[in-house]
Amino acid sequence: MSAEHPDFQVHTLLSTPMVELRDVVCAGSCRHKSAVERASRTHLVFPYRGTYVRHVDADDAVADASQVLFFNAGEDYRISHPNPGGDASLSMTLDEVLLREIAPAELLAPGEPLRFRQTRLRIDPRAQVLVALLRHSLREGVAEPLEGESLALTLAHRALAPRTTHAAGASQARQRLVDRAKLVLVRDLARRWTLAEVAAEVGVSAVYLTQSFHQVEGVPLYRYQLRLRLARALDLLRDYEDLAALGMELGFSSHSHFTAAFQKMYGRTPSEFRQIALRR
Numbered sequence: 001m002s003a004e005h006p007d008f009q010v011h012t013l014l015s016t017p018m019v020e021l022r023d024v025v026c027a028g029s030c031r032h033k034s035a036v037e038r039a040s041r042t043h044l045v046f047p048y049r050g051t052y053v054r055h056v057d058a059d060d061a062v063a064d065a066s067q068v069l070f071f072n073a074g075e076d077y078r079i080s081h082p083n084p085g086g087d088a089s090l091s092m093t094l095d096e097v098l099l100r101e102i103a104p105a106e107l108l109a110p111g112e113p114l115r116f117r118q119t120r121l122r123i124d125p126r127a128q129v130l131v132a133l134l135r136h137s138l139r140e141g142v143a144e145p146l147e148g149e150s151l152a153l154t155l156a157h158r159a160l161a162p163r164t165t166h167a168a169g170a171s172q173a174r175q176r177l178v179d180r181a182k183l184v185l186v187r188d189l190a191r192r193w194t195l196a197e198v199a200a201e202v203g204v205s206a207v208y209l210t211q212s213f214h215q216v217e218g219v220p221l222y223r224y225q226l227r228l229r230l231a232r233a234l235d236l237l238r239d240y241e242d243l244a245a246l247g248m249e250l251g252f253s254s255h256s257h258f259t260a261a262f263q264k265m266y267g268r269t270p271s272e273f274r275q276i277a278l279r280r
Contacts, residue, residue, distance in 0.1 A: 013090075013138040014148040020093040021152060023135060026079075028052065028086030033078040039071040042114050043093040044159065046123070046131045049235050050087030051186040053080045053179075054119070061119045062179040063087070064186055065231035066217075066224065068123050068159045070116035072109075083187050088235075090131050092152060102153070103160050122217060123159050125227065125265045129273070130155040132234035136277035140238070177202060178216040181209060185225050189232055190251035195221065230265050233258070237274045246270070 008026040015021075024045075033055055047063045054061045054069060055078040063069050071077070071091075081087070094102070096114050109115040134151050137143035143151070180202045185193065198221065199206040213221045229250045240246040247258025247270075262270050 022091045025088040028081035045069045046090045072115040073113040127158045
């Protein structure tokens with residue numbers, strides 16, 4: 001089922017009493033803050049393409065493929081798109097009783113309805129794979145509802161588990177700096193940035209940027225860029241018969257470089273993942 005709006009399209013991938021999964025694609029025409037929006041139910045949003053910024057009171061969260069964002073029931077927010085090109089996300093809404101069972105208590109705010117204390121968490125490569133596997137297999141009709149529900153619950157567990165997530169532990173100033181650096185990287189994933197170039201874009205020294213990024217994200221800047229490139233590859237695998245061309249488009253120096261990085265990150269080659277997700 002699909003729903004079309006002036007700026008975005010929503011395609012329902014799975015709808016059962018337990019879980020609803022929607023593929024949300026936004027054109028990104030709103031460069032500045034949108035009008036105030038509000039979610040009627042709490043849901044988990046996994047960006048997989050492009051980027052946007054979600055504004056909740058004084059908290060600005062950059063949404064990209066390394067994050068899960070929490071859209072809380074009854075919470076006002078606005079969206080902006082500093083980079084052109086739009087974005088796409090997998091949106092998951094779980095039965096509230098089930099979500100309370102899955103989510104660690106320290107992540108939840110007290111009272112009703114169910115809400116998360118934080119606006120986002122960083123997810124690991126395994127969660128990124130599950131996002132792509134769910135989207136591709138349900139979109140192509142190769143996964144039945146039982147499999148879709150099982151994969152969705154596994155993704156929720158993975159995204160919320162303390163051992164696999166990372167919450168920023170730095171000052172707001174450093175968080176804003178790192179968010180600006182993320183927007184620079186996402187602007188052109190294929191570009192082979194130097195540290196000095198990124199630092200110049202955000203107006204700090206290379207040393208300060210390196211320290212800040214590692215403190216906030218828990219990984220070096222170059223590894224974060226690699227994860228974004230490979231997450232984009234997960235998104236595009238169904239559209240490319242020539243995987244070497246895909247790797248080159250994403251900035252990898254060769255097909256072997258792309259395949260090796262993909263396999264190291266996700267445990268299988270691009271062609272193996274495509275066969276699992278698309279049955280071809």
